[in-house]
Amino acid sequence: MTSYADLDNYFGTYPSPSLSALIWVLIRLPGPITLLGGPTSVTFVPYDRPVRAAFVGLGRIYDLNVRGYIDNPDVEVVALVDPNEERRAQRQADWPDAATFASAAELAASGLEVDTAEVLLPIVLHADGVAELLDFGWHVNLQKPMCNSLAEAQRMLDAATANDRILRVMDNYLFYEPLHRLKAVAESGEIGGVVGYHMKMVGTGNGGWDVPWSSFEWQIDQMKRGRGIMVFDDGWHKLTTAIWLFGPIREVRAWIGNLAVGPGIDLETPATLIWEHENGIRGVWDVTIAMDMYLRSDYYTNDERWEITGSKGFARVNRCTGRGIQQPSVEIYADGEMRGYHALDDDWGSSFRDSGRYWLRWLHTGDGPLLWSGQEAVDVLRFALAAYESSAKGGIGVDPALLT
């Protein structure tokens, strides 16, 4: 069985496509990785040729998801799907041999063979869109958040089962190397026994890459549905890392505020979520907006931290999406000494590359956890829904497993 340290070795290095690249990949990731949930058993026959992939949704986040596909001998991109003609033309430059379509139904009707879809749709389209793609007989790698409700999630899981296809809900944070180091340190005993942890997210108003207004429009609709961009969309990552680090959650308490920044534009801040894992470890996440703060970032302007307190020290990830604290991305304090990791791949964009590569390789082996499976994503959804329920009821404790 491959250890977590072996997955660490996977980061950052990848040869260009060649026979040696294939051999390299085969020897580097031979078996299941020890993680929550253990190995996934599959009924489909793993591929012994490049998988034929379609991108469905070619908007802002395509720019990062595509990194897992570039120069990757595990995949052949055969189709690009988006109703927006401009987007199709723009992305065609990356894949001149791929066919383009305005809808997935058109692609399916074309007779072009597809094995898997990389789904980068607005959240509200996830449930119907994913069920449709699974019904076409394609595997699905879906961007987080999975969907808005447990009923939608069940529909997607049922479609995967009925079609004997794999539904993966990707979360690139699970492939951010500094977070891997954090987890490894916590598990090593280097900082003693874990006594608690906290996460911090500050959304800032200045800096970062351009996000087109069209990418915000559906987020504003999401806000009206009570699934806001701070706690639900960004929060999905944080709640995922919590479960990934310390396992199932037994109780959640939350106090979710509201900051109206424009007509119909409500940000769920300040927000404080606290929870207890089944193993007794407690976590806290605080979310704020610093509207006038400039944050240097190649991507979104998120200033983020994770800090685990141990009985004899602490381990901290100083940044993730943006470049807030310009110290080593991971710092460890124990026994009166501070240690910093300066050489990790702390470019947030690399986590998309590695998540995509992991999935495309996984389709060739069927071995190990999906990071994340559809079922694990439902646990994250339950965690988020429990926070909303707690906040609506004045901060009472809510068991995510009891939500219906």
Ligand SMILES: NC(=O)c1ccc[n+]([C@@H]2O[C@H](COP(=O)([O-])OP(=O)(O)OC[C@H]3O[C@@H](n4cnc5c(N)ncnc54)[C@H](O)[C@@H]3O)[C@@H](O)[C@H]2O)c1
């Ligand atoms: N992992 C992360 O950190 C991260 C960051 C940003 C967004 N996301 C997620 O990625 C997804 C997409 O977000 P985005 O910011 O790229 O949105 P976007 O609005 O920029 O892109 C969505 C694209 O989907 C297209 N589309 C709409 N309906 C379609 C249909 N029926 N078939 C095919 N294409 C269709 C739109 O034309 C658009 O080009 C969302 O789930 C979002 O939450 C994740």
